[in-house]
Amino acid sequence: MSRSSDLAICTGGLRKIFSGKVAVRNLTLEVPRGEVFGFLGPNGAGKSTSVKMLLGLVFPTSGEAQILGCPVGDVKTRSKVGFLPEHFRFYDWLTPTELLKLHGRLYGMSHAKLRERVPVLLDLVGLTPHREKRLRDFSKGMLQRIGLAQALLNEPDLIFLDEPTSGLDPVGRRLVRDIIKAQRDRGATVLLNSHLLGEVEITCDRVAFIKDGEVVETRQLDDDVEEQTTVSIRAANVTAEVASGLSRWSRSVRAEGDRLMLSVSSRGVVPELVRYLVSSGADVYEVTPQRLSLEERFLEIAGTDGGL
Amino acid sequence: MGVWIMAGVTFREAARKKMLWMALAAGGAFLILFGTGLHFQAKDFAAHGMSPVLRREISFGMVTMGLYAVDLLAVLMTILTSSDTLSGEISSGTIQAIATKPVPRWQLLLGKWFGFCGMLTAYIVIMVGGVNAVTYALVGVTARHLASGLSLMWMESVVLLSVTFAFATYFSTLTTGVLTLGLHGLAFLGGWIEQFGAITQSPRAVNVGVIASVLMPSEALWRRAAFEMQSPLANAMRISPFSTLSVPSMAMVFYAALYLAIALVIAMHRFSRRDL
Numbered sequence A: 001m002s003r004s005s006d007l008a009i010c011t012g013g014l015r016k017i018f019s020g021k022v023a024v025r026n027l028t029l030e031v032p033r034g035e036v037f038g039f040l041g042p043n044g045a046g047k048s049t050s051v052k053m054l055l056g057l058v059f060p061t062s063g064e065a066q067i068l069g070c071p072v073g074d075v076k077t078r079s080k081v082g083f084l085p086e087h088f089r090f091y092d093w094l095t096p097t098e099l100l101k102l103h104g105r106l107y108g109m110s111h112a113k114l115r116e117r118v119p120v121l122l123d124l125v126g127l128t129p130h131r132e133k134r135l136r137d138f139s140k141g142m143l144q145r146i147g148l149a150q151a152l153l154n155e156p157d158l159i160f161l162d163e164p165t166s167g168l169d170p171v172g173r174r175l176v177r178d179i180i181k182a183q184r185d186r187g188a189t190v191l192l193n194s195h196l197l198g199e200v201e202i203t204c205d206r207v208a209f210i211k212d213g214e215v216v217e218t219r220q221l222d223d224d225v226e227e228q229t230t231v232s233i234r235a236a237n238v239t240a241e242v243a244s245g246l247s248r249w250s251r252s253v254r255a256e257g258d259r260l261m262l263s264v265s266s267r268g269v270v271p272e273l274v275r276y277l278v279s280s281g282a283d284v285y286e287v288t289p290q291r292l293s294l295e296e297r298f299l300e301i302a303g304t305d306g307g308l
Numbered sequence B: 001m002g003v004w005i006m007a008g009v010t011f012r013e014a015a016r017k018k019m020l021w022m023a024l025a026a027g028g029a030f031l032i033l034f035g036t037g038l039h040f041q042a043k044d045f046a047a048h049g050m051s052p053v054l055r056r057e058i059s060f061g062m063v064t065m066g067l068y069a070v071d072l073l074a075v076l077m078t079i080l081t082s083s084d085t086l087s088g089e090i091s092s093g094t095i096q097a098i099a100t101k102p103v104p105r106w107q108l109l110l111g112k113w114f115g116f117c118g119m120l121t122a123y124i125v126i127m128v129g130g131v132n133a134v135t136y137a138l139v140g141v142t143a144r145h146l147a148s149g150l151s152l153m154w155m156e157s158v159v160l161l162s163v164t165f166a167f168a169t170y171f172s173t174l175t176t177g178v179l180t181l182g183l184h185g186l187a188f189l190g191g192w193i194e195q196f197g198a199i200t201q202s203p204r205a206v207n208v209g210v211i212a213s214v215l216m217p218s219e220a221l222w223r224r225a226a227f228e229m230q231s232p233l234a235n236a237m238r239i240s241p242f243s244t245l246s247v248p249s250m251a252m253v254f255y256a257a258l259y260l261a262i263a264l265v266i267a268m269h270r271f272s273r274r275d276l
C-alpha cells in the first residue's frame, strides 16, 4: 500500500447514479505518480463519468477520491491538472491564440508567461499557421489539437485525456503518442481514455478494463509479466484421448482449423506441453505462445452482446 | 480575478457575435422613430395653438411613453440575451474545460453575471438618456426624477437577469427563457389588476396585484419608476395609463433588492453543486 502522496489518483468505492441509472458502480483505483494509465471499456462503461468525478465536474453519489493527494473538488489542486474533455467545445468566436490565453488566465498564469508559452504550444500541435483563424472555421481534428494544447498549458502534474485521438489523422495520432511520452518523461501522470487499443498498448504502462462501472481487471503492459497466455499448436496424429489430456494444463482447449488453441496460466508450461504431446505420439510442427492481446481481452470482457 | 476574466469574456462574446452592436443599432432606430414622431407632434401642437400647460403635460406623457417602450425592450433584451449563457454552455459541454480551472464555480457565474450587468447598464443608460435627450431637445422637458427612475428601471432588469441565472442552473435555455418571461408576464398582469383595482376601489383586486409583485417584483419597479419620472399632475389626475393610485412602496423596492440577491445566491449555490 503506497502513501497517498505518492499517488496521483486514489479512489475508493466511487459510485455515480444518474437519476436511477448506475453510471459508475464501484471504482476503486490507485495510480502512482508518473504512470501512464489507460482506461479501457465498452461504450457506456462509465469511463468519462469516472474522469469527470475525478475532476470535480460530476459529484459522486458515494465513495471518495483524491487526486495529487487532495480530495477531488479542491480548487487549488486544479492548477496542477490538465484536461481534454471527450467533446472539446469552446467559444468558437475566439482564435486559438485567444483561447489559450483565456485558459491560461483562468489557470492564473501571467500575461508575460503566456506570451512565451502560447506560441510554443501552438507550434507543438501544429496550429501556428492557423493561429489567427476563428475556431468556428476549424475542422474537428484541428479543434482536438487546440484542446490538447489547452490541456498542457500549465505544465500539469496530472493530465486527463478523454479520447484524445478522436477525429485526428494518423499524424495527429502520432502527435498524441509523442505528447504523452514527453509528458511521462517530464514526470507527469497521464490518465488516458481510449478505444484505440493499439495506441493504448504502445503508450500505457498499465490499463484498467472497466465494465458496467467497475474495474474488472488491471493489467501491467510490460512484456515480461507472467500471465495468462494462449498457445497455438499445429500437430498431426493427435487423438481425441491425447487432446483431452491437455486439459491438465488448460481449462479451454479448442480446435481452430488445423490448430489447437490452449489457454494456459503462463508460458512456463510450454516445454511440459511439448514433452507430453511428443511422448503421446503426436507429430508437432509448431508451438506458438501468444500473449492474449488487449483486443482479445477487451472483446472477452465486453462480451458478445456488443458490450451495451 | 476569475470573476473579471469571465466578465470580460462575456462582454467580448457579445461584441464578437455582434449582439452588442445590433442592440445599439436597434436602440438608435428606436430613438430616431421616437424623435420623428415627437417632432411632428410638437409642430402640430404649435399650429393648433394649444395651451402651454396642456402641451407640457402631453410632452411629459410622451417621455413616459418612450421610457415605457425602453423598459419593455430592456426586459426582453435581458431575458433573451442571458438565458442561453449558462444552460447553453452546460448542455454543449463548453463549461467543462472552464469549470476544471482553478477558479471556484461561483466566481465563474458571478463573472458572467457582471458581464451581462455591465451590458444592460450601458443599454439602459443609453436608451433612457437618449429618450430624455430627444424630448429635451424637441419639446424642452425631461423626466422628473430621472436618476431614481433610471435606477429603478435598471434594477428591474437586474432582477430579471438574476432570476434568469437562477433558472438556468436548473433548466435548459428555452425553459429558462419561458419561465422568466412567464413570471414577468404574471407580474405585468398583476400590475394592471392592481391599477384597475385601485381605480375601481376594489382592495381585493389590489391585493391580487400585490401578491403578483411579491412573486416577481419586476413590474412593480417599473411602476415605481413611472411614478418618480412623470409629472405630479399626471400622477394625480390619472391622465396617463401609468398614473397610479396604487404606487409600489419603498418597501417593495427593498423587497426587490432582497429578491434579486436571493436569486443570485441560489444561482451561485446551485451552480456550485450541480453535475456539469
Ligand SMILES: Nc1ncnc2c1ncn2[C@@H]1O[C@H](COP(=O)(O)OP(=O)(O)OP(=O)(O)O)[C@@H](O)[C@H]1O
Residues within 6 Å of the ligand: A018, A019, A021, A022, A023, A024, A041, A042, A043, A044, A045, A046, A047, A048, A049, A050, A086
Ligand atoms: N449526465 C448524464 N445523465 C444521465 N446518464 C448519464 C449521464 N452521463 C452519463 N450517463 C450514463 O452513464 C453511463 C456511462 O457513461 P460514460 O459517458 O461515462 O461512458 P463511457 O465509458 O465514457 O462511454 P464511451 O466509451 O461511449 O465514451 C452511460 O450509460 C450513460 O448513458
Ligand SMILES: [Mg+2]
Residues within 6 Å of the ligand: A047, A048, A049, A086, A162, A193
Ligand atoms: Mg466516454
